[in-house]
Amino acid sequence: EAGVAQSPRYKIIEKRQSVAFWCNPISGHATLYWYQQILGQGPKLLIQFQNNGVVDDSQLPKDRFSAERLKGVDSTLKIQPAKLEDSAVYLCASSSVQGGRETQYFGPGTRLLVL
Amino acid sequence: GENVEQHPSTLSVQEGDSAVIKCTYSDSASNYFPWYKQELGKRPQLIIDIRSNVGEKKDQRIAVTLNKTAKHFSLHITETQPEDSAVYFCAAPRGSARQLTFGSGTQLTVLP
Numbered sequence A: 001e002a003g004v005a006q007s008p009r010y011k012i013i014e015k016r017q018s019v020a021f022w023c024n025p026i027s028g029h030a031t032l033y034w035y036q037q038i039l040g041q042g043p044k045l046l047i048q049f050q051n052n053g054v055v056d057d058s059q060l061p062k063d064r065f066s067a068e069r070l071k072g073v074d075s076t077l078k079i080q081p082a083k084l085e086d087s088a089v090y091l092c093a094s095s096s097v098q099g100g101r102e103t104q105y106f107g108p109g110t111r112l113l114v115l
Numbered sequence B: 001g002e003n004v005e006q007h008p009s010t011l012s013v014q015e016g017d018s019a020v021i022k023c024t025y026s027d028s029a030s031n032y033f034p035w036y037k038q039e040l041g042k043r044p045q046l047i048i049d050i051r052s053n054v055g056e057k058k059d060q061r062i063a064v065t066l067n068k069t070a071k072h073f074s075l076h077i078t079e080t081q082p083e084d085s086a087v088y089f090c091a092a093p094r095g096s097a098r099q100l101t102f103g104s105g106t107q108l109t110v111l112p
Helices: none
Strands: A005-007 A010-013 A019-024 A031-037 A044-050 A053-056 A065-068 A075-079 A088-098 A101-106 A110-114 B004-007 B010-014 B019-025 B032-038 B045-051 B056-059 B062-067 B072-077 B086-093 B100-102 B106-111
Touching (some): A010 A019, A019 A088, A044 A065, A101 B045, B004 B086
């Protein structure tokens, strides 16, 4: 089974610029998550999708971050404008439920550096 | 919401010794506790998980224990090997919801 794909793997931008990240989940996974992982910390949930609908975006800084999953498969996360503190790894995960147990599978992440 | 605390933040052990990482959670409705291993520059990978209806689960050299009354769960790695060196994260869902709250991570170093 192919894993979660993300691109780009690395991105360097200057503050106040815009950036977009792309995620392709594992085929058939209805649930997709975006996490922000700052160096030395655990992943922090930004947004959860179920098919093409948002389940939880309570921790998404909506003044600058946006995300969509229009067709219920691929998803994009955008930051506009970026701040220095947005430097982090952005992880996408998708999940399946088997035997009543959900397992999240992570992509390789996009490492963002804001200068 | 869920609050997950993880200790220690760093742990060094000699090869062959055991390592124990502990986490506490706040939401008594949480029912599923996964552990992820993240090697440097790589994605977090699920290594073991436990549901709230059992107290212990083992998979070869890895075991997880759960104390629902005290709201804490622990990862035990026996006969550690250098390839066990990584950052380990515990996580807990927000009650019956599926969003995971992660601990702050433990950097495990296994010294040869």
